[in-house]
Amino acid sequence: MNEAERNPDADPAKAARHAARMTRKKALIDAAIAAASDERGLLLVITGNGKGKSTSAFGMVARALGHDMKVGVVQFIKSRTDTGEEAFLGKQPGVEWHVTGDGFTWDTQNREQDIATAERGWAIAARMLADPSYQLVVLDELTYLLSYGYLDSDLVLDALAHRPAMQHVVVTGRAATDALIELADTVSVIADEKHAFRAGVKAQPGIDL
Ligand code: ATP
Numbered sequence: 001m002n003e004a005e006r007n008p009d010a011d012p013a014k015a016a017r018h019a020a021r022m023t024r025k026k027a028l029i030d031a032a033i034a035a036a037s038d039e040r041g042l043l044l045v046i047t048g049n050g051k052g053k054s055t056s057a058f059g060m061v062a063r064a065l066g067h068d069m070k071v072g073v074v075q076f077i078k079s080r081t082d083t084g085e086e087a088f089l090g091k092q093p094g095v096e097w098h099v100t101g102d103g104f105t106w107d108t109q110n111r112e113q114d115i116a117t118a119e120r121g122w123a124i125a126a127r128m129l130a131d132p133s134y135q136l137v138v139l140d141e142l143t144y145l146l147s148y149g150y151l152d153s154d155l156v157l158d159a160l161a162h163r164p165a166m167q168h169v170v171v172t173g174r175a176a177t178d179a180l181i182e183l184a185d186t187v188s189v190i191a192d193e194k195h196a197f198r199a200g201v202k203a204q205p206g207i208d209l
């Protein structure tokens with residue numbers, strides 16, 4: 001390996017080409033940033049089979065609280081109330097946190113009960129989606145209630161579509177429906193490349209709960 005290969009900056013021609021590329025790139029990025037001038041409430045959907053959907057949503061809760069925004073969180077499906085996110089974020093001033101689940105459908109084995117629970121949770125969410133004082137609303141694991149048909153999809157999509165203009169909403173959960181994806185502004189699909197659970201590791205505090 002010669003000096004130019006070891007350190008590209010030592011090759012003046014290569015360094016000049018790199019500098020020109022970066023100048024062009026910066027101009028393109030600056031133009032794109034300048035063109036993005038809209039400001040409105042966004043609907044984000046974080047879906048897919050990989051780990052990181054709910055934690056992404058809670059990361060945005062932390063960001064919003066850093067801006068002194070008022071945040072509402074409704075956790076559907078889940079029944080555990082010993083999570084780190086609830087213990088920490090749920091206690092912060094400016095957050096209203098609700099855990100409304102009974103567990104997954106294979107835990108409850110009772111569709112009637114699941115529907116009743118879903119409707120109770122949805123009533124809280126619908127109240128937040130009608131109130132402009134909530135600047136960020138997280139509907140954690142809402143996708144399952146649509147894919148299992150526990151909630152009326154049109155009712156939910158209508159409430160999301162007609163929420164206050166500046167309100168941000170984050171919906172998480174696997175298998176987001178096409179209609180929800182269509183309505184959303186930002187959609188991330190997290191892929192499951194590997195998960196420690198399949199190597200026999202139990203849920204770890206700080207990582208999984
Ligand atoms: P997290 O809450 O960690 O961001 P998530 O919201 O993406 O995860 P969920 O489907 O809600 O994923 O599952 C929550 C729990 O299941 C977490 O403990 C998470 O680590 C675990 N989990 C997520 N994806 C997988 C997977 N592909 N295989 C096994 N366990 C998973």
Ligand code: MG
Nearest residue numbers: 053054141172
């Ligand atoms: Mg989740």
